Amino acid sequence: MRNVLMLLSALVITAAAVAVATGNEHEVGGPPAKGHKIPFWSEKPAMRFQCMWLQSEIGEKGRVVKIEFSFKQYVGTPPSTFTGCKIRLCHTTVNKIAANFKSNYGGKSPVEVFSGKFVVPAGLKENDWVMVVAPKAFTFNNTNNLLMEVVWTGASGAAEDRFWIADADQPGRVRAFSATAVTGTVLANQGQVARITIGSPAVEPNSLGRVRALFR
Secondary structure, eight states: HHHHHHHHHHHHHHHHHHHHHOOOEESSSSOOEOOOOOOOOTSSSOOOOEEEEHHHHHOEEEEEEEEEEEEEEEEEESOOEEEEEEEEEEEEOOOOOOSSGGGGTTTOOOOEEEEEEEEESSSSOOEEEEEEEOOOOOOOOOSSSEEEEEEESSEEESSEEEEEEOOSSSOOOOEESSTTBBBBEEETOOOOOOEEEEEEOOOOOOOOHHHHTTTT
């Protein structure tokens, strides 16, 4: 009987933790209007890209658990692999994307939340949400706007991975085909359609191990 009660208690605790981990989802970037190959265009030699979401779209202070892009379509054969990939997040006072990458930080310091190989997997369908990053430690202050920067230095796979963007009334996006570019081409009025989850980090895989340990 004691073990049964302990198991029930452990399952309740674990379920509660998982529920918190889902957090609150905020769809941002405007209404989807068309698919666009930036920033995951593997026919190019490299990429530096920035997009921005307004504080008013997110509207919640807290830990950024994950950021997902809305998928449109492949051009070519997936999957696609992007090497030397770095993803940065930055609070910014800027309201419109400009050509100068550093100026878009609005005088604040970006935080690197991913470094390594990024893969756009095969098997995606139109309107699927694709996780781009799950930051380990970035808290949105709900005061400034949120800037995302994506950099990569090599790519292979599908010629293009197109994700939904809005094409009007948004802060814009900027891109350059060099990972170290100082300035880029502004894609005015565009918005990157995304889903930002604010909450607590997912339960670690060893949580189940801790539950098992209760019965040793």
